Amino acid sequence: MSQAELTAGPAVRAPRRLWALGILRSELTTTFRRWRTVALLGVLAxxxxxxxxxxxxxxxxxxxGGPGGGGGGPAFLSQVTNNGLFLVFAALSATLPVFLPMAVGVIAGDSVAGEASGGTLRYLLVAPAGRTRLLLAKYASVLVFCLVATLVVAVSALAAGALLFPVGEVTTISGTRIGFGEGLLRAGLIAVAVAVSLVGFAALGLFISTLTDSGIAAMAATVGVLITAQILDTMPQLDGIHPYLFPHYWLSFTDLLRDPVYWDEMVRNLGLQAVYAAVFGSAAWARFTTKDISV
Incomplete structure (x- = not known):
């Protein structure tokens, strides 16, 4: 190999990296400027x-708090009146089963199929970054949305809780008391844990988005898979498959409010999400890199 070829290698890789970063920046800008995304975040807030x-x-x-004064409703709802910080935990418990994943399903399902139906996908593929980097950029933008959506819920709940109720020391599930600062830190960790819980479902939605050129069909199918998995996870006759369903460990974040923290189910959740991300991310890559883009 000549000296010219050796020196050309880094020079070629650098523009490709810049293209990849540019595509990611463009994806993030496009995603968060859409009225649909703003509306979803508004509903979540x-x-x-x-x-x-x-x-x-x-x-x-x-x-x-809670219906009839019995502490019913979403988890932690009965403690909100004593400490507004519990509104963060209650809001995440209420939105995680339905609202948050549905919002993620809309964004993930539309990520590729929406571009195909709009006729812009073929122009994106002209960029030197290639199909793999484009798909990674789209998945990264969906993951950023997962984090932003979760933080929107948490910050909105924290602000509303502080305005409507007193705040102070937090009583953990174990019965011990921790300071407000540590409670706030745990609330932040819980928000991150909730966002990570959506990683596998985001990969599933991305894969579905590569299967069709209709954004609406991809979004509907992704939400349909979510609803089906949620229903299956509630059927005791199918308890053998429950640990393999992506939403099964979603509420394991509540263990972050134990003292000491109980990690077992959260580790299982992380492992399950990693498996879903690997399997459906690979399937999305295999489909997208061989897909015939005709529009």
Whole structure:
């Protein structure tokens, strides 16, 4: 190999990296500028506020939170009146089974199929970054949305909780008390854990998006898979497959409120999400790199 070829290698790789970063930046900008994304984030931000207002109205006479004063409803709801920080945990418990994954399903399902139906996918593939880097950029933008959506819920809940209820020391599930600062730190860790819980489902949605050129069909199919998995996970007759369903360990984040923290189910959740991300991410890559882009 000549000296010219050796020196040309880094020079060739550098523009490719710049193209890849440019594509990722473009994907993030496109994703978060869409009115659909703004609307989804707005709905997610409104859910904790509505929960907080409902609890505030219901407990205006000094009764405990939850229907009938019995602490029903989403987890942690009965403790919100004593500490507004619990609204973060209650809001994440309420939005994770349905609202958050549905929002992620819409974004992931539309990521490739939406470009194909709009006729812009073939122009994106002209970039030197190639199909693999384009697919990675799209998956990375979906993961960023997972984190942003979760943080929107958490921050909205924290603000509403602090305005509507007193804040202070946090009583853990184990019965011990921790300071507000540590409780706030755990709330942040829980938000990250919830976002990570959506990694496998995001890869599944990306794979479905590569199977069709219709964005609406991909979004509907992704949400349909979510609903089906949720239903299967509630059927006791199918308990043998429950540990292999992507939403099975989603609520394991509650173990971060134990003292000491109970890690077993959270580790299982991380492992399961990694398997789903690897399997469906590979399937999406195999499909997308061989897909005939005709529009």
């Amino acid at each position: 409104a859910v904790p506020v509505l929960i907080g207002i409902a609890v505030r109205i219901e407990t205006g006479d000094g009764s405990e």
